[in-house]
Amino acid sequence: MSVTIKDVALEAGVSTATVSRVLSGKDTVSMRMRDRVLSSVEGLGYRPNALARSLREETSKTLGLVVSNVMNPFFTAVARAVEDAASEKGYSVILCNADESPDKEASYLDVLFQKRVDGLIISPARTSSPQLQSFVSSGVPVVFVDRTIEDLGIPTVRVDGRKAIEELVEHLLKLGHERLAVISGPPETVPGGDRLKAFLACAAERGAEIPEEYVRFGDFRRESGRQAMRELLRLRCPPTAVFAANNLMCLGALQAVKETDVRVPEDVSIASFDDIVWFELTQPPVTAIAQPVRELGNATAEMLLGMIEKAREPESLIIEAELIVRDSCGPPPASQ
């Protein structure tokens, strides 16, 4: 049905080899042939069949990207950056949403493997799988983004928040705060545990040990942040600064504050992990720790492409998160 290289060859009165050579430019062809071929290609509207080409060349010029959910702004940005870098180098990307389901993930990996992607970027669920092993053992380059699985020898690109959290703690202490609280995510998740540990450790190192009643746990969703903040405000001796471990819980916290006549930052300072546009737009704008997602996505894609083209050794990369100071943190209330 579709026009093939044979049709072009026939119409131009040459062999398919010549057509291929003209089109790939990899070999020398006489001017006369070249013109004849080109005009036939034009005339017939010939577009090479990438499936056949890939089959023959053993490279599909396609990458797989497996994330839990593109609707998570973090992964949206990663997807965008990956796609940019990939298309820049002539690769397409197949997008997969695994939804935290190991089964879904495995089945996507299977498909991607069968489609012979030249490389894979994945934010893996907890454990490895035979499907993931397939990639590794057939030498298809893989890089982890954001999350990781140990001992597979697969490079990981991720954001480290420790330093930024340190900065935040110092920022708060410098403002004069002595009673810091944290609304943590589930401590069994990687980001949940890491952020909590980092915050507690930094505070302790600087002599601002955080008492147990100032550590609240949420589930990274808004309502849990609201609830936690309510509890904190109700304490006999409430904290003067609160760090929410992600954006949604921070919003919940802000709502809890609004329900009372407590003001931000005059009465209580608030800061968040994971910056988003909307934090610029709230009243007051929220001090937050930004994950440089574009950079992250970009670095991930560059790493993978480098590995594919053998230009680069796989090597994990950690990007520092960045503290963005806005107006939601101020000096603690003067009254003691």
Add this chain to the structure above:
Amino acid sequence: MSVTIKDVALEAGVSTATVSRVLSGKDTVSMRMRDRVLSSVEGLGYRPNALARSLREETSKTLGLVVSNVMNPFFTAVARAVEDAASEKGYSVILCNADESPDKEASYLDVLFQKRVDGLIISPARTSSPQLQSFVSSGVPVVFVDRTIEDLGIPTVRVDGRKAIEELVEHLLKLGHERLAVISGPPETVPGGDRLKAFLACAAERGAEIPEEYVRFGDFRRESGRQAMRELLRLRCPPTAVFAANNLMCLGALQAVKETDVRVPEDVSIASFDDIVWFELTQPPVTAIAQPVRELGNATAEMLLGMIEKAREPESLIIEAELIVRDSCGPPPASQ
């Protein structure tokens, strides 16, 4: 390098045809052979090469999705819905960000065509292109989403806001408002023009003609909304209700209000087009017109898949936007 169907056939002592038959299940094979083949497949870890299969079967089980930018929440949701529906039916999707550039769009379309995608979903830039024509003339199903190009006979799935805008106008009039204003997007863009026209027409039909000074133009970005709102508030006789034509401009408007001691909704009511999660979370929560994006994306994918499987005639589909009433609209101030 990779293990092929030949290897399996060899190890199981059968022909490749038999292996293929076992795996496809399309033809009858004896139990004994079946087991032998299956255990060889298992043992060797054979995964069929989808490129070869696609080449032979003339179907790649892959769709192309071309949007301007996945980072636009609207398209993020579309992408997610499309991917869901596609994977449900065994299709993968290649994601492309055309960035409003006709050149980029054309080049993506070229690649997708060469990769022989079985179908294409695209939110097209203004005009058609030879690349788009390629799809049409080779009979590859295409559906437009959100935007459209006339006269190509390609079905479009999009959201129509007219009815919801009508509801909004009625809602405002019922609350007692007589002075309605609008912060419009650029009238030369499709959404900009449509929303403005709809709002003006609905108001006029109901006897609430909107004077010129109550019509302001922004660029769909925050700052322009802020500016427009400032101007509206400074009028000798300011409007009692303002409709912002998208979410960012609405946020700007809210900021402009916060700069003054005007209260929402007591002194002025505000509503927005294009709902987002954050509107639930602002103070007050914003009445907005929601585009049912999931539904839209889903319908688009279903339509395309239906066309691919010849189960459905291409037919445009228009989904109604929906008014979500929250607290940012109330009765106008009693004082006249």
Add this chain to the structure above:
DNA sequence: AAGCTTTACGTAAAGCTTTACAAAAGAGGT
């Protein structure tokens, strides 16, 4: 047991490219 139908399997072609190798043509030298 012959003849027929059905079932089970193998052979080989086809799907479209790219490319190793061979062959032909051209150029240059004597």
Add this chain to the structure above:
DNA sequence: ACCTCTTTTGTAAAGCTTTACGTAAAGCTT
């Protein structure tokens, strides 16, 4: 004119599947 070397072009294989067609075996009928 002949030889050698280089350049240009063609032939055919290979990349991996699926499947039309054909054959052999097995089952059934009479």
